[in-house]
Each structure stands twice: as structure tokens, then as C-alpha cells.
Amino acid sequence: EDQVTQSPEALRLQEGESSSLNCSYTVSGLRGLFWYRQDPGKGPEFLFTLYSAGEEKEKERLKATLTKKESFLHITAPKPEDSATYLCAVQPPVSGSARQLTFGSGTQLTVLP
């Protein structure tokens, strides 16, 4: 059974204090790993898709990386507006449905001004 574990559960940072969020997964034949951001009262908002070990994607202050066992979401010089819950999700192997994502429980990030 696919498993996704995110750590830490919660993270409080001062504005400008860089850090990383972790997503470890156990899935045979990873098809894709997704990062989403979710604000209170809203649905998840897509950030990145990673497909193979060594791949990196960047967007503004965020950079996502992927290894064979885990993914990291690096946040550089965060701002209060980066406060949200960050979710990691994996697609099942090729034999499964690409839309049946397995989500981690998320990391709730708070950036203090």
C-alpha cells in the first residue's frame, strides 16, 4: 500500500528564515509526486510535479526536489503570505489510475512577520 509521510506536522518560521519540508514515500514504481498548497477554507492549489529522482522545480521562493525515497520543499526567505498547509501526494504506479492520489497529512507552515 502506498504511504506518504510528511514532516514536520507544523512549522513556525520568522519572516526571512529559510527551511525545508519533507515528504517521504513508499510506492513501487512512482509515476509522479505532487506538491500542493492549501489555504484555510479552500481546496489545494497545485505547485509542482516531479517525476524522476534528481529532478528540481522552482517557483518564486519555493523549490521542490526529488530523490528515490523522499521529496523536499525548500522555502527561501519566506513571507507571511507563504503561510498555508503544504501537501505532498503521489500517483500510483502505471497500473493504477493517475488521478487516485495518495496524500500526506500535510505540514502547516506559519510565517511570522
Add this chain to the structure above:
Amino acid sequence: KAGVTQTPRYLIKTRGQQVTLSCSPISGHRSVSWYQQTPGQGLQFLFEYFSETQRNKGNFPGRFSGRQFSNSRSEMNVSTLELGDSALYLCASSRGENEKLFFGSGTQLSVL
């Protein structure tokens, strides 16, 4: 371009009742998936539809059902509501097989 639209935004029901939630996908998206989000279990896959056919179903009881119409709009139905069905129900659409999911804001269901 309009995003995924879910109605209603909030629902309050009592145990034993049934409920129908609606989802309009992004124009041109033919795939609709449904997820349940709770504080304890997080986001869990319910089912997905493509071209009016249910393609896959998660590990939920038969009280949870859905359908998709020819215009790609989708509905999900929960019968004989239980307290544990209280959750945020999220709909997501995608253009194709390996395309990313776009989520709506969800329907917050409270069962009293």
C-alpha cells in the same frame, strides 16, 4: 477561465438523511475526481469519472456514489448520513490522464 465550481459551499444535515453535492469542472476537462478531507484522515480518494464512466473507486462504503453527465459536470451522493461523514468534500478536474488536478473550494458537510 473559471475554475472548478462546487455547490453548495456549506451543508448541514442530520443523521440518516441523504445529500447531493455538485461539481462543475474547468471547461474542457473531462475527468472529475472526488476526495474527502477530514482532520483525522486527511485527503482520501473517493472516486473518479471520465466521459460519464466511473473509472476507479476508493475504499468507501456503498453509501457514497456519484455520476457524471455528458457536459462533464458531476454529482456525488451520500445516503444514510453518519456523524463520521462530516468532512470537506473536494472535487478536482483534469484535462487528461497524467495532467495535474485542479481542485474546487469544496463543500463543507456537517452531519448532526
